[in-house]
Amino acid sequence: MGRGLIASQPIQEDELLFSVPRSILLNLHTSSLGRWCEANEDEASPRKWEKVRAEGWAPLILSLMWECWRSSAHGGAMWERTKEMGLKRPAGLAGEEEERSVKWGPYFEIMPTDFDSPMMWAEDELKQLEGTDVMPRVGRAEADETYNTLIRPYILSHPTIFLGLPPTNDSAAETDIEKYYSLAQFHLMGSRVLSRSFHVKDASKAEGGAANKKAEGEGDDDESDDEDEEDEDEQEDTADISMVPLADMLNARYASDNARLFFHPSHLEMRSTSHISAGAQVFNTFGDPPNGDLLRRYGHVDEPNGADAVDLEAVLLGRAVCELTREKGATVDEKEMEERVKWLCDSEQAVLDDAFPLTYLPNFPPSPSAPFRTTSSDTSPQELVSTLEEALEEVGSLPEELVQCARVLCLAREEFETQVKGKGKIPGPKLSAVHSRPDLGAQVELRASDLIVRALRIRLGTYPTSVEDDEEELSSMMDDGSQSQRRRRAALVVRSGEKRVLWDHVRAFEAVGALAGEKKKRKVEGTGGGGEGVSKKVRQ
Secondary structure, eight states: OOSOEEOSSOBOTTOEEEEEEGGGOBSTTTOOHHHHHHHTOOTTOSSOHHHHHTSTTHHHHHHHHHHHHHHSHHHHHHHHHGGGTTOOOOTTOOHHHHHHHTTTHHHHHHSOOOOOSGGGOOHHHHGGGTTSSSHHHHOHHHHHHHIIIIIHHHHHHOHHHHHSOOTTOHHHHHHHHHHHSOHHHHHHHHHHHHHHEEEOOOGGGOSSOBOBSSTTOOOOTTSOHHHHHHHHHHHTOGGGEEEOTTGGGOBOOTTOOOEEEEEOSSEEEEEESSOBOTTOEEBOOSSOOOHHHHHHHHSOOOSSOTTOEEEEEHHHHHHHHHHHHHHTTOOOOHHHHHHHHHHHHSSTTOOSOSEEEEEOOTTOOOOSSTTOOOSGGGSOHHHHHHHHHHHHHSTTSSOHHHHHHHHHHHSOHHHIIIIIIITOOOOOOOTTOEEEOTTTOTTOEEEHHHHHHHHHHHHHTTSSSOHHHHHHHHHHOOOOOOHHHHHHHHHHHHHHHHHHHHHHHHHHHHHHHHHHHHHHHHHHTTOOOOOTTOOOOOOO
């Protein structure tokens, strides 16, 4: 994990660990870059700060690069020269405020320069994440495009502000850009923001509430639903994303949160939220992030991690319908199925999410010792089905929408058009639901649980290796301390965790079909009954 804070003596709950004045936060309010740029732009300026300001984290990352340049000996000297180049001073920017804003030099000096987060991985290292939810969320191609089409051209259009150079000195500009504003520096500052920033409310709204870590952080569990929605809206404003010295040294780890940052009008306070023993590490963790998020944001993973999660995309359920109907000797219109999924999940009328987050099922956490398997493979079908029912009831576990989506995709076309699209009626999350498809054949039926099992298996097929392969490689991997091995191991941990979650759901939903088959067989044989131990809950 790199740096961290260790308790040198026992700490009681709700003790003040340290406080940070708002004046030393680094954000778009405390950095004067935006004001300098706007003061020196006119109607003829080809590129405007307003455009940069609208691009997510781009203005904050650029501000960090600029403040880092100004804090260097070279940048500080060049910035002094700009006073002789006719730069317009921003209105209301006092000299004292400007001087204070360049005192982040020591802060930049202690910031990490090496990251194991995937944004910094080589292409061959990224291949180890193939199939995981991490890969599409790394965003390096998008970051590169933002830099090449927006950031670098903007810097070149304002060389006096960013480099202390006149517009005519192109060769010197290129040299300094490569040192202070390169693509690598852009990625470095972006990684610092991702791993170390906080969402901090404006001072006028501060009433002792907890600050959100990180910029895309989770809601505060202590907040009401209305406040959570308000926080989500505020998180969209990059101006509220702050680098908080000292507070950003606290690490995050699953099920280890023992401190939290609280905001006040003049300062922020880090306070303990539980007893911390002497010698224990102080963790500031919002929620329990899965290994995929830990790796993407911070560059490390936990073994085991009971919060491991993986998304099952709705489009895979559509593919599953096509595969299952073909196996039954029928043919479903693939284009119609694609349009059905799109209408459900990706249109103005969308009623369901386009992906369903899956986590470990209740009662089946990973074991505390390697290879960290769950006990689902040794569990009876009755227990597995009961666990699914429990998961449907538990908030944040199995999404009801997954079962609902599967049922909608099982419906005959006419029923979908009249009941779902026409009347807005979405079937309930009944695990054992079976739907007849007279439009495909008199004997064609689709079971929702079978559809989900097939989609899960399709998802498992996107990984280049099996969970057994991953476990074997992890068990035989010797720790040589190298960066490449660290990253390979982290990828293996993420892959195996996602696969364990998927396989647990495969077994559980297969149990639904198996018990339904047994019940049907007994009914045909005239014995009736639903089987001892089968969940009595009925979902419509």
